Amino acid sequence: MPSTRRFDPATLQTFVARSFIRVGLPDADAHTIASLMVEAEMQGSDGHGIIRLLPYITRIESGGVNTRPRLRITQERAATAHIDGDNGMGHLVMKRAAEIAIAKAKVSGMAWVGSQHSNHAGPASIYARMALPEGMIGLYFAVGNANHLPPWGGLDMLLSTNPIAVAIPAGNEPPIVLDMATTVAAYGKVKAKAQRGEMMPEGWMIDRQGNALLDPKRAAEGLLLPLGGAQAGYKGYGLALMIGILAGTLNGAAMGKAVIDFNVDTVTPTNTGQAVAMIDPAAFGDPQAFRDNVDTLINELRNSERLPGVERIWMPGEQSFYKRIDCAANGVPLSAALCDVLDTLADRLGVARLV
Amino acid sequence: MPSTRRFDPATLQTFVARSFIRVGLPDADAHTIASLMVEAEMQGSDGHGIIRLLPYITRIESGGVNTRPRLRITQERAATAHIDGDNGMGHLVMKRAAEIAIAKAKVSGMAWVGSQHSNHAGPASIYARMALPEGMIGLYFAVGNANHLPPWGGLDMLLSTNPIAVAIPAGNEPPIVLDMATTVAAYGKVKAKAQRGEMMPEGWMIDRQGNALLDPKRAAEGLLLPLGGAQAGYKGYGLALMIGILAGTLNGAAMGKAVIDFNVDTVTPTNTGQAVAMIDPAAFGDPQAFRDNVDTLINELRNSERLPGVERIWMPGEQSFYKRIDCAANGVPLSAALCDVLDTLADRLGVARLV
Numbered sequence: 001m002p003s004t005r006r007f008d009p010a011t012l013q014t015f016v017a018r019s020f021i022r023v024g025l026p027d028a029d030a031h032t033i034a035s036l037m038v039e040a041e042m043q044g045s046d047g048h049g050i051i052r053l054l055p056y057i058t059r060i061e062s063g064g065v066n067t068r069p070r071l072r073i074t075q076e077r078a079a080t081a082h083i084d085g086d087n088g089m090g091h092l093v094m095k096r097a098a099e100i101a102i103a104k105a106k107v108s109g110m111a112w113v114g115s116q117h118s119n120h121a122g123p124a125s126i127y128a129r130m131a132l133p134e135g136m137i138g139l140y141f142a143v144g145n146a147n148h149l150p151p152w153g154g155l156d157m158l159l160s161t162n163p164i165a166v167a168i169p170a171g172n173e174p175p176i177v178l179d180m181a182t183t184v185a186a187y188g189k190v191k192a193k194a195q196r197g198e199m200m201p202e203g204w205m206i207d208r209q210g211n212a213l214l215d216p217k218r219a220a221e222g223l224l225l226p227l228g229g230a231q232a233g234y235k236g237y238g239l240a241l242m243i244g245i246l247a248g249t250l251n252g253a254a255m256g257k258a259v260i261d262f263n264v265d266t267v268t269p270t271n272t273g274q275a276v277a278m279i280d281p282a283a284f285g286d287p288q289a290f291r292d293n294v295d296t297l298i299n300e301l302r303n304s305e306r307l308p309g310v311e312r313i314w315m316p317g318e319q320s321f322y323k324r325i326d327c328a329a330n331g332v333p334l335s336a337a338l339c340d341v342l343d344t345l346a347d348r349l350g351v352a353r354l355v
Numbered sequence: 356m357p358s359t360r361r362f363d364p365a366t367l368q369t370f371v372a373r374s375f376i377r378v379g380l381p382d383a384d385a386h387t388i389a390s391l392m393v394e395a396e397m398q399g400s401d402g403h404g405i406i407r408l409l410p411y412i413t414r415i416e417s418g419g420v421n422t423r424p425r426l427r428i429t430q431e432r433a434a435t436a437h438i439d440g441d442n443g444m445g446h447l448v449m450k451r452a453a454e455i456a457i458a459k460a461k462v463s464g465m466a467w468v469g470s471q472h473s474n475h476a477g478p479a480s481i482y483a484r485m486a487l488p489e490g491m492i493g494l495y496f497a498v499g500n501a502n503h504l505p506p507w508g509g510l511d512m513l514l515s516t517n518p519i520a521v522a523i524p525a526g527n528e529p530p531i532v533l534d535m536a537t538t539v540a541a542y543g544k545v546k547a548k549a550q551r552g553e554m555m556p557e558g559w560m561i562d563r564q565g566n567a568l569l570d571p572k573r574a575a576e577g578l579l580l581p582l583g584g585a586q587a588g589y590k591g592y593g594l595a596l597m598i599g600i601l602a603g604t605l606n607g608a609a610m611g612k613a614v615i616d617f618n619v620d621t622v623t624p625t626n627t628g629q630a631v632a633m634i635d636p637a638a639f640g641d642p643q644a645f646r647d648n649v650d651t652l653i654n655e656l657r658n659s660e661r662l663p664g665v666e667r668i669w670m671p672g673e674q675s676f677y678k679r680i681d682c683a684a685n686g687v688p689l690s691a692a693l694c695d696v697l698d699t700l701a702d703r704l705g706v707a708r709l710v
């Protein structure tokens with residue numbers, strides 16, 4: 001029995017969209033979200049892809065998300081906009097935010113759009129990557145939807161794994177796309193270790209005495225370490241804090257104690273904050289020269305002499321790039337366990353199972 | 356004999372300015388740079404403060420820096436400007452860049468200004484902090500002036516410790532100011548360990564076989580580890596790369612192999628690239644409410660329960676804030692070794708020694 005099954009992206013999108021329509025979303029919105037969730041899956045962001053369908057549906061059914069939001073630009077200037085997402089699905093809010101930022105950046109050289117009353121929107125890189133077809137640079141920041149990180153030296157989990165994504169267009173090379181949590185390991189990786197019955201490596205988590213915590217089944221007793229770990233974790237703490245302020249506090253969205261743990265509470269609006277910024281390289285020089293210089297840089301890095309045992313030097317986002325091509329050609333792999341969950345959901349919602 | 360001497364900030368500034376004037380800088384430019392170098396020293400950025408005077412002067416005397424630059428805005432839009440620094444001192448270029456960004460952000464909500472043909476400008480936070488008197492958020496990115504970091508898995512030192520700084524205004528609390536290199540340890544910390552005859556902790560550097568390198572006197576044989584270290588260093592590598600592209604490649608400035616090691620080569624123009632961005636919180640909501648919310652967040656984090664042995668939880672930049680107050684009240688401490696260097700320099704240039 002294969003541990004994964006592969007599905008045509010369009011089939012997957014249709015299934016996801018039907019599920020959202022069944023719980024009250026308008027057709028167009030359901031397809032927008034489904035398309036972005038399939039895109040997340042295809043680039044390998046499986047922790048933020050189809051696996052989220054059940055929790056999203058559960059939250060919608062609990063009344064925790066507004067299925068008919070009226071997105072509203074509360075104010076805008078030449079290079080900025082602030083969006084009130086009206087507690088709609090984050091994908092809708094941030095796709096709109098990225099579109100506004102691109103339109104403004106075309107005129108003003110760059111733009112920054114922030115959201116409040118938004119929700120989880122999937123992987124950060126999806127929105128940063130919206131810059132690429134325009135030949136722009138995209139940046140994305142978000143407040144995570146559960147706090148697992150204390151301040152440096154502290155025990156109270158007041159910060160999330162607040163991610164940052166940056167997407168850089170290249171010429172002939174794949175774009176460079178960074179998408180990272182500001183902890184050593186994202187919390188999803190801890191859950192995956194627990195599911196597989198594996199121990200965590202030292203450096204992912206500590207217990208409340210500051211000792212290494214290796215058993216992922218004891219994760220609830222422990223704290224994630226910020227990027228930099230025991231030695232330089234004050235830097236990761238600083239990054240998580242700054243990203244949280246830029247994405248959350250600046251927008252009047254939840255930060256610190258106000259963050260709702262959406263794994264536990266499916267009802268209270270999360271007031272999620274996110275920000276997307278777009279930069280037009282043409283505002284800083286010749287855009288073709290820029291893309292050529294990015295290609296040159298990629299080749300310098302890729303052709304570096306390598307450490308013993310290293311077969312290839314990868315650019316950030318390069319493995320996702322090839323994964324996307326593979327999924328488009330050969331179908332999107334979903335684990336058998338996830339397929340079971342989706343079948344159960346389909347039966348419950350009364351939509352056709354994935355085949 | 357005390358190991359440090361303290362100097363009045365104004366005295367220090369006068370001394371530094373006179374040194375620059377003696378090697379050909381206009382009075383106003385010399386005082387601008389001196390003021391920023393003293394500010395760096397006062398906030399504890401001693402690796403980027405007065406210790407740089409001798410290498411700056413040496414570079415100017417070697418003809419590596421243009422003492423009479425004509426800064427030129429090559430193009431600008433509502434939210435962007437691109438500055439050609441004409442190989443002038445980086446302090447002049449980036450102070451000008453920050454001023455332009457602030458003026459544009461007042462109108463457009465935010466602005467991003469990039470430089471090419473600039474030079475080392477001191478600590479990143481100096482320019483991000485220029486946002487604070489305006490009640491704005493400041494960001495700063497730079498390409499470092501020597502490559503010590505290979506790509507992840509590689510051995511060729513193609514990246515620098517490219518720093519990022521973010522400055523956030525608060526209400527009654529000190530501002531939050533992050534200023535960090537994207538390596539575990541900045542190269543200056545390695546040099547300091549060597550000077551003190553100490554070993555480095557494991558995790559700062561590796562040798563070319565990938566083994567821990569602990570002796571800082573062997574630093575030339577080794578590689579800095581990116582933030583995240585052996586476990587998650589691909590994230591620090593990604594950050595160093597992205598900051599380098601945003602500050603360097605985007606501006607037509609040096610990145611990768613084109614970066615000049617200014618410790619070794621004092622003649623070739625560095626074509627340093629930097630970027631500064633300013634965000635007006637008023638473009639995203641009520642600015643007073645924002646500052647109040649930052650205060651609330653600071654107090655939540657500071658009052659967290661603490662790990663055993665931790666006396667206090669600090670915000671990024673908080674220790675610098677108190678150091679600045681101490682220096683203003685009690686004078687700026689310089690090591691006896693640095694004072695000797697400055698005396699020798701003063702005698703050679705024919706300016707009055709520091710007293």
